[in-house]
Amino acid sequence: MPELPEVAQFKRYLDATSLHQQIERTSVTDDRILEDISPQQLGRRLKGRRLERSVRHGKLLLAELDDAGGWLVMHFGMTGDLRYSKTNAEPPPYTKVLLSFANGGHLAYISRRLLGFVGFAKDMDEFLAGKKVGPDALADDLTLEMFRDRLAGRKGKLKPLLMNQSVVAGVGNIYADEMLYQARLHPETRADRLGDEAVERLYRSMRQSLAAALEVDADWGRLTDDFFLPHRDGDRRCPNCDRELGRTKVAGRTTLFCSRCQKRPA
Numbered sequence: 001m002p003e004l005p006e007v008a009q010f011k012r013y014l015d016a017t018s019l020h021q022q023i024e025r026t027s028v029t030d031d032r033i034l035e036d037i038s039p040q041q042l043g044r045r046l047k048g049r050r051l052e053r054s055v056r057h058g059k060l061l062l063a064e065l066d067d068a069g070g071w072l073v074m075h076f077g078m079t080g081d082l083r084y085s086k087t088n089a090e091p092p093p094y095t096k097v098l099l100s101f102a103n104g105g106h107l108a109y110i111s112r113r114l115l116g117f118v119g120f121a122k123d124m125d126e127f128l129a130g131k132k133v134g135p136d137a138l139a140d141d142l143t144l145e146m147f148r149d150r151l152a153g154r155k156g157k158l159k160p161l162l163m164n165q166s167v168v169a170g171v172g173n174i175y176a177d178e179m180l181y182q183a184r185l186h187p188e189t190r191a192d193r194l195g196d197e198a199v200e201r202l203y204r205s206m207r208q209s210l211a212a213a214l215e216v217d218a219d220w221g222r223l224t225d226d227f228f229l230p231h232r233d234g235d236r237r238c239p240n241c242d243r244e245l246g247r248t249k250v251a252g253r254t255t256l257f258c259s260r261c262q263k264r265p266a
């Protein structure tokens with residue numbers, strides 16, 4: 001579930017707890033969570049280093065090691081989490097990777113299922129390009145024109161396109177529903193049927209929905225009543241017209257929408 005606003009919380013948490021401390025040891029309890037690196041290699045990369053700063057790009061959190069030692073990369077899948085402890089207590093359940101710092105603290109990367117990953121990148125830009133990760137959905141330099149270009153020529157349905165990390169990075173199943181609702185677009189609208197004005201509406205709703213979620217620290221309970229997510233998760237009624245929300249599957253993912261406010265394209 002962690003999408004851009006939730007990963008932004010992980011970034012804040014990492015920054016508040018784990019920067020500038022020497023890493024003494026890296027324990028990997030399940031090798032399958034690692035991507036393109038062995039536990040031994042990861043341990044060697046991290047040993048004696050410090051996490052100096054972090055960058056969130058889409059749903060990825062990247063932490064740079066000191067002395068240009070590369071980047072620790074984390075993807076949180078559906079159930080990922082971070083937990084810092086100052087003591088030597090037992091790591092939390094489902095800890096897959098544990099960084100132990102010289103000052104006695106520990107940072108646990110937790111994943112109940114194996115959908116996320118932990119990896120290592122020598123260079124962040126090369127890594128993102130290699131993974132074909134598109135621009136961050138909230139990046140300052142992702143302009144309306146760029147967004148338009150990225151949708152141009154795509155024939156697929158809108159919802160899976162928004163969730164395609166190579167188109168824009170950071171949007172998943174939940175926030176896609178929010179932004180499609182805010183733009184008053186049916187999730188199965190084909191991208192190549194969108195007029196210029198609808199693309200602009202979608203761009204604005206994407207930026208505004210994500211920015212609003214960041215503003216409330218991804219706590220939907222604090223969103224105003226005209227947002228979709230609290231209703232999607234709650235009374236399942238449209239915040240605009242009060243109609244019961246429709247429910248369908250688009251590209252295999254549960255999708256809620258208002259059949260009155262988000263008309264199915266003819």
Ligand SMILES: [Zn+2]
Nearest residue numbers: 238241258261
């Ligand atoms: Zn409605």
